[in-house]
Amino acid sequence: xxxxxxxxxxxxxxxxxxxxxxxxxxxxxxxxxxxxxxxxxxxxxxxxxxxxxxxxxxxxxxxxxxxxxxxxxxxxxxxxxxxxxxxxxxxxxxxxxxxxxxxxxxxxxxxxxxxxxxxxxxxxxxxxxxxxxxxxxxxxxxxxxxxxxxxxxxxxxxxxxxxxxxxxxxxxxxxxxxxxxxxxxxxxxxxxxxxxxxxxxxxxxxxxxxxxxxxxxxxxxxxxxxxxxxxxxxxxxxxxxxxxxxxxxxxxxxxxxxxxxxxxxxxxxxxxxxxxxxxxxxxxxxxxxxxxxxxxxxxxxxxxxxxxxxxxxxxxxxxxxxxxxxxxxxxxxxxxxxxxxxxxxxxxxxxxxxxxxxxxxxxxxxxxxxxxxxxxxxxxxxxxxxxxxxxxxxxxxxxxxxxxxxxxxxxxxxxxxxxxxxxxxxxxxxxxxxxxxxxxxxxxxxxxxxxxxxxxxxxxxxxxxxxxxxxxxxxxxxxxxxxxxxxxxxxxxx
Amino acid sequence: xxxxxxxxxxxxxxxxxxxxxxxxxxxxxxxxxxxxxxxxxxxxxxxxxxxxxxxxxxxxxxxxxxxxxxxxxxxxxxxxxxxxxxxxxxxxxxxxxxxxxxxxxxxxxxxxxxxxxxxxxxxxxxxxxxxxxxxxxxxxxxxxxxxxxxxxxxxxxxxxxxxxxxxxxxxxxxxxxxxxxxxxxxxxxxxxxxxxxxxxxxxxxxxxxxxxxxxxxxxxxxxxxxxxxxxxxxxxxxxxxxxxxxxxxxxxxxxxxxxxxxxxxxxxxxxxxxxxxxxxxxxxxxxxxxxxxxxxxxxxxxxxxxxxxxxxxxxxxxxxxxxxxxxxxxxxxxxxxxxxxxxxxxxxxxxxxxxxxxxxxxxxxxxxxxxxxxxxxxxxxxxxxxxxxxxxxxxxxxxxxxxxxxxxxxxxxxxxxxxxxxxxxxxxxxxxxxxxxxxxxxxxxxxxxxxxxxxxxxxxxxxxxxxxxxxxxxxxxxxxxxxxxxxxxxxxxx
Numbered sequence: 011x012x013x014x015x016x017x018x019x020x021x022x023x024x025x026x027x028x029x030x031x032x033x034x035x036x037x038x039x040x041x042x043x044x045x046x047x048x049x050x051x052x053x054x055x056x057x058x059x060x061x062x063x064x065x066x067x068x069x070x071x072x073x074x075x076x077x078x079x080x081x082x083x084x085x086x087x088x089x090x091x092x093x094x095x096x097x098x099x100x101x102x103x104x105x106x107x108x109x110x111x112x113x114x115x116x117x118x119x120x121x122x123x124x125x126x127x128x129x130x131x132x133x134x135x136x137x138x139x140x141x142x143x144x145x146x147x148x149x150x151x152x153x154x155x156x157x158x159x160x161x162x163x164x165x166x167x168x169x170x171x172x173x174x175x176x177x178x179x180x181x182x183x184x185x186x187x188x189x190x191x192x193x194x195x196x197x198x199x200x201x202x203x204x205x206x207x208x209x210x211x212x213x214x215x216x217x218x219x220x221x222x223x224x225x226x227x228x229x230x231x232x233x234x235x236x237x238x239x240x241x242x243x244x245x246x247x248x249x250x251x252x253x254x255x256x257x258x259x260x261x262x263x264x265x266x267x268x269x270x271x272x273x274x275x276x277x278x279x280x281x282x283x284x285x286x287x288x289x290x291x292x293x294x295x296x297x298x299x300x301x302x303x304x305x306x307x308x309x310x311x312x313x314x315x316x317x318x319x320x321x322x323x324x325x326x327x328x329x330x331x332x333x334x335x336x337x338x339x340x341x342x343x344x345x346x347x348x349x350x351x352x353x354x355x356x357x358x359x360x361x362x363x364x365x366x367x368x369x370x371x372x373x374x375x376x377x378x379x380x381x382x383x384x385x386x387x388x389x390x391x392x393x394x395x396x397x398x399x400x401x402x403x404x405x406x407x408x409x410x411x412x413x414x415x416x417x418x419x420x421x422x423x424x425x426x427x428x429x430x431x432x433x434x435x436x437x438x439x440x441x442x443x444x445x446x447x448x449x450x451x452x453x454x455x456x457x458x459x460x461x462x463x464x465x466x467x468x469x470x471x472x473x474x475x476x477x478x479x480x481x482x483x484x485x486x487x488x489x490x491x492x493x494x495x496x497x498x499x500x501x502x503x504x
Numbered sequence: 505x506x507x508x509x510x511x512x513x514x515x516x517x518x519x520x521x522x523x524x525x526x527x528x529x530x531x532x533x534x535x536x537x538x539x540x541x542x543x544x545x546x547x548x549x550x551x552x553x554x555x556x557x558x559x560x561x562x563x564x565x566x567x568x569x570x571x572x573x574x575x576x577x578x579x580x581x582x583x584x585x586x587x588x589x590x591x592x593x594x595x596x597x598x599x600x601x602x603x604x605x606x607x608x609x610x611x612x613x614x615x616x617x618x619x620x621x622x623x624x625x626x627x628x629x630x631x632x633x634x635x636x637x638x639x640x641x642x643x644x645x646x647x648x649x650x651x652x653x654x655x656x657x658x659x660x661x662x663x664x665x666x667x668x669x670x671x672x673x674x675x676x677x678x679x680x681x682x683x684x685x686x687x688x689x690x691x692x693x694x695x696x697x698x699x700x701x702x703x704x705x706x707x708x709x710x711x712x713x714x715x716x717x718x719x720x721x722x723x724x725x726x727x728x729x730x731x732x733x734x735x736x737x738x739x740x741x742x743x744x745x746x747x748x749x750x751x752x753x754x755x756x757x758x759x760x761x762x763x764x765x766x767x768x769x770x771x772x773x774x775x776x777x778x779x780x781x782x783x784x785x786x787x788x789x790x791x792x793x794x795x796x797x798x799x800x801x802x803x804x805x806x807x808x809x810x811x812x813x814x815x816x817x818x819x820x821x822x823x824x825x826x827x828x829x830x831x832x833x834x835x836x837x838x839x840x841x842x843x844x845x846x847x848x849x850x851x852x853x854x855x856x857x858x859x860x861x862x863x864x865x866x867x868x869x870x871x872x873x874x875x876x877x878x879x880x881x882x883x884x885x886x887x888x889x890x891x892x893x894x895x896x897x898x899x900x901x902x903x904x905x906x907x908x909x910x911x912x913x914x915x916x917x918x919x920x921x922x923x924x925x926x927x928x929x930x931x932x933x934x935x936x937x938x939x940x941x942x943x944x945x946x947x948x949x950x951x952x953x954x955x956x957x958x959x960x961x962x963x964x965x966x967x968x969x970x971x972x973x974x975x976x977x978x979x980x981x982x983x984x985x986x987x988x989x990x991x992x993x994x995x996x997x998x
Contacts, residue, residue, distance in 0.1 A: 045913070089616040106996060111936035111957075121933055122583040126926060128936040130957075133916055135950075238732035242892070242943040245950070398736070409972055418975055419539070422627055422966055432620060432970040439615055441991050442605035442624040444967035449736045456629075456739070456964040463605075463624075463965070470950040471957070472916055473938035476926040478903055481912055495996050497935050502600060502989050504996055 020176035023205030029212050032168065035198030036137040037217040040166035042196040044134045048492075052099035054193040055162060059092035059099075061189035062153060062182070069148070069181060076175040077147050078314035083281065087148040094155055094439045098162035101462045105494025108132050109471070110485045112498045127476050129486040132469035134164030135245075136219035139203075139212045141233070143224035144174040144316055145284045151175070152182040152202065155439070155460055156222040156247075163468035166199045168218070170209035174317045213237055213246075220468060223248040224286070224459065227373075227450045234453045247467050248453035249446065251373045252401035254434045255291040257390060257417060261408040262431075263298035270406055271304050274379075277433035279353050282313040283377035284320065287402050287434040287445075290373055293360065293390060296383035301357055304381060305340040312343060312350040315376055321349050324376035328354065331380065334369055336362035340381070353377040360384035360393055367396055387413045394420040399448025399455065402427045402434035424448060426455065514670035517699030523706050526662065529692030530631040531711040534660035536690040538628045542986075546593035548687040549656060553586035555683035556647060556676070563642070563675060570669040571641050572808035577775065581642040588649055588933045592656035595956045599988025602626050603965070604979045606992045621970050623980040626963035628658030630713035633697075633706045635727070637718035638668040638810055639778045645669070646676040646696065649933070649954055650716040650741075657962035660693045662712070664703035668811045707731055707740075714962060717742040718780070718953065721867075721944045728947045741961050742947035743940065745867045746895035748928045749785040751884060751911060755902040756925075757792035764900055765798050768873075771927035773847050776807040777871035778814065781896050781928040781939075784867055787854065787884060790877035795851055798875060799834040806837060806844040809870055815843050818870035822848065825874065828863055830856035834875070847871040854878035854887055861890055881907045888914040893942025893949065896921045896928035918942060920949065 024032075043051070062069070066088050073084045101107055111130040119125035138160040143150035150156070152169055160167050171179040183202040190199055203209055213221050213236050221237050221244065223230050230248035237246035258270060277289050294300040315321045325347055332339050336358050343352020354377065363370050363382050370380065384390050394403075394417060403425035407414055421428055426447030437445050443461030446452045452459075457467045474482055484492050496503050518526075537545070556563070560582050567578045595601055605624040613619035632654040637644035644650070646663055654661050665673040677696040684693055697703055707715050707730050715731050715738065717724050724742035731740035752764060771783050788794040809815045819841055826833050830852050837846020848871065857864050857876050864874065878884050888897075888911060897919035901908055915922055920941030931939050937955030940946045946953075951961045968976055978986050990997050 041913075086616045093615045100994075104994075106991075109957075113932075113934040113936040119932065119934070121587045122580045123930060123932065125932045125934055128932065128934055130936040130938050136917065234737065235733070238737070239729070243728065243732070243947060414975060419535075423630065426965065427967045427969055428971070429969040430971045430975065436617060438607075438613065438617065438619045438622065440607045440613070440619055440622055441994050442607040442622040442967060444624050444965045446965070448964075453737060458965060463603075470942075471920065471938045471940070471952060473921045473936055475921055475923040477922070477924045481908060481924065497600075500594075500598075500935050502996075502998055504998065 019180070021180050021204055024203045024208035026207050026211045029203070029208050030215060032201050032203070033137060033212055033215040033217050036166040036168055036201055039196040039198035040134065040137045043166060043199055044164040046164070048102040048105060051162060051164065052102040054190060054195050055095045055099040055158065057193040058153065058186055058189040059095040061185055062088065063092050065185055069178065069185070072178045072181055073147050073175065076178050077316050079281065084148065087146060090439060091148045091153055094149070095153070095158045097439060097462060098158050098465060101465060102162055105485060105492070107462070107465050108485055108494055110494055110496040112486060112496060114499055128473050129477065129482060130471050130473040131483055131486055133472050135468050135470055137166045137168060137217055138220045138222060138468055139168045139170060139209060139218055141170045141209060141221070141223040141225060142172040142179065144172050144320065145281065145286070147175045147178050148182070150224050152179045153186050155464060156224070157200070159464040160222065160468045161199070163465050165468045168201050168203055168212045170203045170212070174319065176204065210236060214240060216242065218244065220244050221246040222459070222467070225250065227251040230453060245467070246453055247457055247459060249286060249459050250450050250452060252286055252447065252451045253290040253371060253373055253397070254287050254400055254402045254404065255293060255397065256289045256404040256406060257394070258292065258294045258300065259405070259407040259411045259413055260295045260298065261411050262406045263295050263300050265408060267298060267300050267303055270300065271307050273433050275307065275309060277435045278379045279310045279377050280435045282315055284316060284375060285435045287437060289379065289404060289434055291371065291380050291382055293382045293384055293393060296359070296385050301340065301381050301383060304355055309341060309353040312345045312352045314350040320375060324351065324374065327372060327374040328378055331356055331370070331372065331374060331378070334366065336366055336370065337380070351376060356380045358382055360389040364392060364396055371397060391416060391420055394424065397424060399451040400425040401445060401447045401451045402429060404429040404432070404434055406431055426451065426458070513674070515674050515698055518697045518702035520701050520705045523697070523702050524709065526695050526697070527631060527706055527709040527711050530660040530662055530695055533690040533692035534628065534631045537660060537693055538658040540658070542596040542599060545656065545658065546596040548684065548689050549589045549593045549652065551687040552647065552680055552683040553589040555679055556582065557586050559679055563672065566672045566675055567641050567669065570672050571810050573775065578642065581640060584933060585642045585647055588643070589647070589652045591933060591956060592652050592959060595959060596656055599979060599986070601956070601959050602979055602988055604988060604990040606980060606990060608993055622967050623971065623976060624965055624967040625977055625980055627966050629962050629964055631660045631662060631711055632714045632716060632962055633662045633664060633703060633712055635664045635703060635715070635717040635719060636666040636673065638666050638814065639775065639780070641666070641669045641672050642676070644718050646673045647680050649958060651694070653958040654716065654962045655693070657959050659962045662695050662697055662706045664697045664706070668813070670698065704730060708734060710736065712738065714738050715740040716953070716961070719744065721745040724947060739961070740947055741951055741953060743780060743953050744944050744946060746780055746941065746945045747784040747865060747867055747891070748781050748894060748896045748898065749787060749891060750783045750898040750900060751888070752786065752788045752794065753899070753901040753905045753907055754789045754792065755905050756900045757789045757794050759902060761792060761794050761797055764794065765801050767927050769801065769803060771929045772873045773804045773871050774929045776809055778810060778869060779929045781931060783873070783898060783928055785865065785874050785876060787876045787878055787887060790853070790879050795834065795875050795877060798849055803835060803847040806839045806846045808844040814869060818845065818868065821866060821868040822872055825850055825864070825866065825868060825872065828860065830860055830864065831874070845870055850874045852876055854883040858886060858890055865891060885910060885914055888918065891918060893945040894919040895939065895941045895945045896923060898923040898926070898928055900925055920945065920952070
């Protein structure tokens with residue numbers, strides 16, 4: 011295959027009439043894949059990763075052309091993409107994600123009736139429709155985290171391509187498909203869908219058992235509503251939108267204002283502000299002068315946004331925010347209305363924010379932030395209580411700030427990840443990562459879309475009662491060479 | 505307190521206008537309860553169990569009067585109820601349900617960027633509305649499994665009382681409330697709601713974060729739709745309806761027809777057929793004569809149904825099934841249309857079932873079953889493929905039946921629990937239990953409503969990044985005397 015930019019064309023939209031057939035093939039593939047041993051699935055994921063690494067020099071230029079993101083960023087993103095495919099392979103080999111449990115028959119079980127032999131394990135859901143994101147064309151794209159975790163779980167994937175980078179998607183998709191075929195994966199395990207209508211049609215197909223999405227609140231909610239209102243409702247794991255507020259305490263503002271400004275600026279302008287974890291709101295003590303220092307600081311140069319649609323959305327929100335009577339524009343560059351906006355810093359007060367929460371507490375996808383000045387710690391707590399669900403909330407604080415325990419307690423119900431003196435952009439792919447949060451940050455706050463725990467989204471438990479060993483999955487045999495971590499008669503065994 | 509039947513009155517319906525106030529108190533209680541150490545929560549649950557055990561002689565007569573269930577059954581159910589409160593207490597002390605994970609900072613993390621210090625744990629969702637079931641007035645009632653698991657998780661509970669046993673609910677509710685108060689639990693941790701409107705209003709309150717339900721498909725789906733269409737959608741754990749089909753292989757029918765009939769009859773008539781796990785459909789080989797033996801066997805005497813509403817629903821479904829042209833009535837007693845129906849055995853063929861699936865594959869809540877005669881193993885597999893989601897599916901088979909592996913593979917996507925030569929009624933409360941299944945058996949197939957894993961429904965993950973130890977939950981400290989099972993740097997540690 012030669013993936014030069016000239017040769018890879020953006021494919022036409024998938025015909026809605028073709029979707030049923032594609033789903034049927036994905037469904038058959040899902041059955042076969044679910045029966046494929048974990049070690050074989052891990053090997054297949056690794057071979058997809060190897061193949062993607064091998065064509066980095068061909069994929070990255072296509073991505074650069076379509077997204078305006080820099081080469082270093084895209085190479086780093088590809089590294090992340092293949093790393094997470096391999097990390098899910100490790101999770102497969104480990105097997106603890108199966109939450110295997112064995113209760114042997116117990117005539118003395120003190121419930122009033124003997125306990126039968128019960129053995130529980132997680133099994134794959136079936137075909138999953140994944141919507142790729144615009145802002146991480148590789149790591150949340152065709153071969154991104156949702157694809158990796160669904161394939162690892164044992165599900166087939168119907169991948170709705172993001173219209174912002176169709177040629178990259180086609181190229182990545184053919185690399186993935188080729189690697190899967192070469193590794194012996196079932197035909198139809200991974201299928202690209204082009205166009206919103208095809209995506210919606212797939213989500214409504216009876217054989218499809220889940221959806222996963224990264225994008226806007228409006229788009230994600232519409233798809234969640236489709237998934238929930240099907241004759242058979244299915245889970246929809248949508249990562250929608252987040253302001254990722256940063257709470258700067260008085261003592262932090264006093265002792266290291268310059269450092270806070272430096273970190274905040276680097277974080278909110280990273281990737282031209284197009285991160286779902288961009289810190290969009292900074293709460294700063296009014297008396298600290300943090301706002302004025304930020305206003306007079308050197309902000310990064312303008313950087314191009316991903317595509318025309320995002321440019322239009324950015325200026326629309328920007329107009330709404332800047333024209334609000336409670337908002338002051340502190341810094342704005344020359345490039346107003348262009349494709350590569352200069353960073354904009356806006357200012358309001360905590361009192362005004364609390365009075366105009368719906369208008370002011372709004373994600374502006376791009377390099378614009380709102381600094382909210384507070385007068386009292388009570389206001390800080392009131393803002394924490396008033397806001398809706400977030401992917402992250404950040405404390406910039408000194409050790410032993412009096413306000414901290416209270417603020418943490420108020421923020422735990424509001425965010426999936428809490429940070430202390432670090433910045434929310436950059437979501438490490440690890441075992442303990444949580445990328446999710448209460449609505450509208452996500453439609454499924456009990457799950458994560460980043461990290462090894464993401465695999466759990468595409469599984470459901472089945473218990474076998476009184477089964478002979480030859481009909482049980484190997485992980486549930488009494489003596490199993492492949493036994494993962496298991497809960498046996500109430501005790502965990504490694 | 506004296507709980508004699510005369511003194512406990514059925515309370516009036518909760519005013520909808522009062523619901524907001526009740527939710528506000530439940531919300532404050534939930535915050536305090538979430539901060540209560542696990543060991544203290546376990547102690548509180550145990551004291552509720554102790555108090556319920558102590559008033560068994562007062563509760564059971566009220567239950568008998570309201571539900572027509574026998575004393576022995578109700579005493580057994582109370583044992584189950586208090587057993588599960590204590591078992592959730594044990595789960596709290598064990599702490600592994602928290603899925604605690606620690607990733608220490610790692611500058612060498614091979615993702616292209618250093619790994620920060622990340623620590624993940626599950627936290628309570630907040631107030632939960634629980635709908636009590638009609639058919640297990642204690643074990644799935646006011647102090648039943650949903651209440652026990654939500655309280656264990658650290659959530660407050662608003663309990664929608666089932667109209668079938670209001671006096672028992674009031675009595676149980678005051679026992680629970682008194683025990684909670686005596687044990688020092690926060691005020692408003694547990695609140696009874698009377699009336700459908702109050703239940704629906706609570707489900708729509710913004711502070712409420714989940715619903716749990718056991719009941720009919722129609723009622724459960726309506727509530728699921730409310731939960732899903734809120735401005736902030738919330739999870740709704742509904743256990744709705746199930747036919748629990750039993751697949752009898754040829755060899756099993758040949759070798760032990762009498763034993764199969766005995767077990768099946770005992771299971772489908774248990775509790776007058778009012779179990780969500782009642783085996784409502786038996787697939788039997790046509791040539792085996794199992795049907796005629798069942799038709800001529802001695803069936804149990806009539807037993808009264810729970811209440812008028814269930815009687816009416818029973819006969820409605822019974823009429824629909826018995827009048828269907830593809831159905832033959834094999835056995836029916838004298839008590840047609842009464843409150844205590846005789847067991848009814850109906851007959852059809854697999855071919856007819858597949859052609860009339862929607863009309864014939866319908867739960868009849870009471871002692872009526874449909875025997876489906878099949879001619880070929882292909883028909884058996886076709887029925888397994890055609891049916892919708894079930895709580896259970898049962899194989900009655902001989903070891904090494906050729907059809908088994910295929911049938912198991914087809915049934916795994918269809919049911920939460922698979923049984924082999926056992927009967928589905930009787931759901932043991934254990935660690936490995938799974939009481940749930942694909943829709944319409946439940947609205948949340950990835951969860952269970954029975955067993956210790958049920959606690960997970962009322963939790964969501966939060967990750968702390970870069971936090972100082974004094975602001976972390978004890979379970980996430982490096983050296984924690986209370987450390988449960990944890991995943992530390994990718995390795996499980998006990």
